[in-house]
Amino acid sequence: MGELRILFIGPAGAGKGTQCAKLSEEFGLEHISTGDLIRAEIKSGSELGQKVQSIVEAGNLVSDDIVNEIVKNKLDRTKRFVLDGYPRTKEQAEFLNSVTNLHYIFSLEVNKENLVERLSGRRLCTGTKKPGCKGMFHIAFNPPKVEGICDLCGSELYQRKDDNPETIEKRINSYESETGKPLKDFYGNGDKGEFISIEADEAPGMVYEAITSKLKAVSK
Numbered sequence: 001m002g003e004l005r006i007l008f009i010g011p012a013g014a015g016k017g018t019q020c021a022k023l024s025e026e027f028g029l030e031h032i033s034t035g036d037l038i039r040a041e042i043k044s045g046s047e048l049g050q051k052v053q054s055i056v057e058a059g060n061l062v063s064d065d066i067v068n069e070i071v072k073n074k075l076d077r078t079k080r081f082v083l084d085g086y087p088r089t090k091e092q093a094e095f096l097n098s099v100t101n102l103h104y105i106f107s108l109e110v111n112k113e114n115l116v117e118r119l120s121g122r123r124l125c126t127g128t129k130k131p132g133c134k135g136m137f138h139i140a141f142n143p144p145k146v147e148g149i150c151d152l153c154g155s156e157l158y159q160r161k162d163d164n165p166e167t168i169e170k171r172i173n174s175y176e177s178e179t180g181k182p183l184k185d186f187y188g189n190g191d192k193g194e195f196i197s198i199e200a201d202e203a204p205g206m207v208y209e210a211i212t213s214k215l216k217a218v219s220k
């Protein structure tokens, strides 16, 4: 299998996690989500986790040095990956650019009302019965068969602490200035990988088709 390095950018609730999980399965890519890696640190109670917990729960960004270090360890080991939620600042993008080059950058565009609706109803698998389970549901759009229980592995579902109305509002409002604009300025002209903007208000299956249609010629 050849090298394939993909990046997804887009605000919280744009569907990055959902699309990256499907893509990583179909194309055999490592799914690197800094949000997941950071939540795992918090859950483990590590020194790093304790240091960043309040920042994450308040919906603020963790410092560039910390996330760059976390990602570097992962990137050193893989040539086929999809990055989800990293980079989130110009400094992180510059760091990433200094350690590897990308083939595709997908920018997911979703209107604000949809983002709020998606995040408020989101429920995730705790993974108690199957560590690492990526089960993700929505109380209205994609409810689990049994309320509060993951369809995939039977573990309990939970709501992220930062998926509450005030924090959702804050994350979405700070996104454009902190992340959206700096990253579009950095990647938008296409000289650091093909930049592809995707209208992502539709259901996940349709968005996935729009993404994979751009990857037709790419080896799985």
Ligand code: AMP
Binding pocket: 012, 034, 035, 036, 038, 055, 056, 057, 059, 060, 061, 062, 063, 067, 084, 085, 086, 087, 088, 089, 092, 162, 171
């Ligand atoms: P996510 O799961 O991508 O929504 O990330 C959850 C939280 O983890 C964010 O709100 C930040 O507090 C932190 N985080 C994840 N990725 C990054 C990043 N690249 N830079 C800074 N903070 C991050």
